Structure formats: C-alpha cells, structure tokens
Amino acid sequence: MATSDSPTRKALRYTGKAKEVYDTDQPGLVWIHFTDGATAFNGVKKATIADKGRVNAAISAHIFERLEAAGVPTHLVATPGPLDHVCHEVEIIPVEVVVRNVAAGGLSKRLGIEEGTVLPRPLVEFFYKSDELNDPLITHDIALMMGWAEAWELAYLEHAALEVNDFLRDFWGEFELDLIDFKLEFGRATAPGQRGRILLADEITPDGSRLWERGTRRRFDKDVFRRDLGDLGDTYRALFARVFGQDLPAATGA
Template sequence: MARGKPIYEGKAKILYEGPEPGTLIQFFKDDATAFNNQKHAILEGKGVLNNRISEFVMSELERVGVPTHFIRRINMREQLIRHVEIIPLEVVVRNVAAGSLVKRLGLNEGDALPRSIVEFYYKDDKLGDPMVSEDHITAFNWANPQEIDDMMAYALRVNDFLSGLFSAVGIRLIDFKLEFGRQYEGDMVRIILADEVSPDSCRLWDARSNESMDKDRFRKDLGGVVEGYREVARRLGILRDESERSDATGPVLVASNDGANA
C-alpha cells in the first residue's frame, strides 16, 4: 500500500496520509526514548514487535466493546488507522506502585494499590507532560465533562480486560498509558482509543520474578529491551517459540487472521 505524505512524526511512530479519506498509515519505528527524549537509542526489531502487539491488543479490545482507531495491519511495521483529532491528554491507569507515583507519594515499588487509580497528564514534552486535574482539563477546554467520563470508563474497561489477558500468561499489568481521539462522523463525535498499546506504553512484570518486560528495561539500563518485548509477544501467542524461529536475528511473527503480510 502506497503511503501518502508524512503529516506527523513522534518519538516512536510516523503518521502518513492514508489511501482513503479519514484514514492514516501509522509506521512503527525502532527508536527508544526516555525522559522526554533526553535518552535515545535505536533498537532493531522493536517497531515490528510493537506493531504486532498493538494490533493484537487493539483487535481484542474492539471485541469487548472498546472502540479504537485500528483498522488493520498492512505489513511488519505499518497499520491502517482511522484519522482522529487527538485529545492532548495521557490517561494513565495504575494498579501497582511504580514509576513517578513512588517518587511523588513515597510508596514502595511493587506495592498493590488499594484500587486502580486513573490520572491525567497534559501532553507537552517541553513541560514534561505535567499531571493535571479534571478542573484543568475543562477550564482549558482540552475535553468536556462527558469526554472525561468516556475516557475514564474506557480506561477502566481496558484495565479490566488487559489485567485478565496478561495474568493468564503470567504477566502483571502494573500500569499503562492511553491516548484518545475524537472521530467525527457527520454531526456525531465519538471518543475512541488511539495511539498504541504495547510494552512502550505499559509496565509489564513477570508474575513470578517481577522482572520488567517493558520500556523500563531501557529507562533503567537493564539491557535486553527487545528480548523483553519478544517474550511478551511470545506469551500472547504472537511470536513463535525460539525453537521455531527461521532466522537468527529478527523476530518470527505468527500470521494474524486479517491476512496482512507477516
């Protein structure tokens, strides 16, 4: 599928004009970044794994009633997605104390929280993506009260589903970040899940060892970043076991049901 002109490049993805009105092509890069791009590296194969993991998760979420921008995977690094107006907020759901929550509240990393917590952050790298309240969101017209309710409801539904999905394959869902967008259909506007759901946007720990299987391996210089992502894909049934791999370098991915190129 021929790409149109690039319209946006982020830290880990590039968006191109899609083949039809209302569509985009989302390209997954191998770039890894942390601390608002102060730390950067190219990790061969990361984009391929994120593409397939996000495809799998988005497809499963659609089946449980969470609308997403995902249409289909095009190839190893590209997806066809719906064009949405991105809401400038990151919606973070936390189940276990980790990351900035530990620093802010003096908690012990790994402690289970009394209940799942939803937080909002304003998307602005120059400001360090500051945490904001619902009052900030409505006062500055980033989203209206109904949109806030929709995002929170979807975020908690995603949390319930992903917690069960990952638990079934021996992974703890510690926390994760979501982004949402507005899809315009005539006079109607609906909120749908956008961006990606992958080890780039989730904290995932092995249920037995508590070993990180996500981007914290890059943030904390633990090494084995792509290997951690590959293990997540393997457990989800996206990646074949090492014994079945036909090459020594790149990941071997199981074909998805949509018939897209593997």
C-alpha cells in the same frame, strides 16, 4: 491482502518518538508506521532497538482487535504490514490517561509509596500531553478550564480506561505477567458521519505499560531501557514469543 480499495500510504505528516504518521489516499484514514526508535525521560535518552517496531505493532494490533471485539471502539482499521496500522484519523485529545494497579515510577516518587505496593483500587490519572512541559499531571478541572476535553469526554475516558484495565489485567495474566500500570491516548474521529466519536487511539505496548513477571518481578517493558536492566530487544522478543506462542520471524530487511 491488498485489494483495490486498500488504502495506500501518502505524505508523511508527523514524525514522533516511536512512530511516523502518514496520510492515505482515503479521507479519514491515517497510516501509522512503527519504528525501532526508543526514547526515555522525554527524549533525553535515545536508542534504536532492532525489532522493537515489529513487536509493538503486533502486540498493539492484537490488543486493539481484542478490545474492539469486547466493545471498546478503537482507531484500528487494518494491518497492511508488520510495522503498519491503518487507522481512523482522530483529533488526539491532549490528555493522556494512566491507569495504575501497583505503585511504580512517577506515582512512587510523587507520593513516597514503595514500588511494588498494590493499590487498594485501580487509580486513574490524567496528564497533559506536552513534550515541552514534560507531560505534567493535571486535574479534571484543569482539563476543562483549558478546553482540552469536555466533562462528558473526561467521564468517558475514565470509564473506558478502567474497562481496558479489566481486560488487560486478564490478558497479561494469561502470560504470567502482572499489569502494574499503562498509558492510553484517545481521540475524536474526524470522518464525516463519525465526527466527535471517541476512539481509543495510538498504541498499547510495553513502551507505555509496566509488566512484571509474576513472582520474579522481571520487567517485560520499557523500564529495561530506562533503568538499564538488560537488553530491550531481547526483552521485547521474549514478550512477543509469550503472547503469540512463537518466535518473532527473522527480519527480512525490507
């Protein structure tokens, strides 16, 4: 796989809750390493879940490749290892975009809608990406007023998020899973010649999605960890097997 011009991993620049971001030897490219870290309630609940990094890295790469092929520009460039994504560096837009098809979690709490209620149409919500403030729900106007994004960018985010939703509903549906909701992050490409272009970034994984098995409503997402519904590692390995039609290979320890 490695060729002379494959990027190599350089200095660690950021340690997040589930991933580490490194520089590479190539300007405009970052190296994102998925870890087994799991957090919930903004870091209040923490654990290490064996295999979670590999499941998330594999699923996110697979989905990003499919989205790119479907015409949604993403940050993914290459997958040099089972835990690693080489990506276009972006300046993350600090507006998390959540799409919901069925009421659950925060929406149910906020509006008093019973979990599992099908929404009359997909709902797009914006949240300010801030651990200190607990990712508050924001309006379009707040994002503009604070200078977090421009009007055209917010319009693009909403449009792209709905396209991703259409894709993902079909994608998960093939595995008998209903897409209840999910979160996206976008960023502005930094590379010369690409500057300002908006790319779908970060990850699309069961950490930031709700996936309920059709009929049984068995959870195939991080709610298993948040709500102590079972073993998250088993859940994620089962999800991997559904998506790829084979068991997750045994860990090599490397």
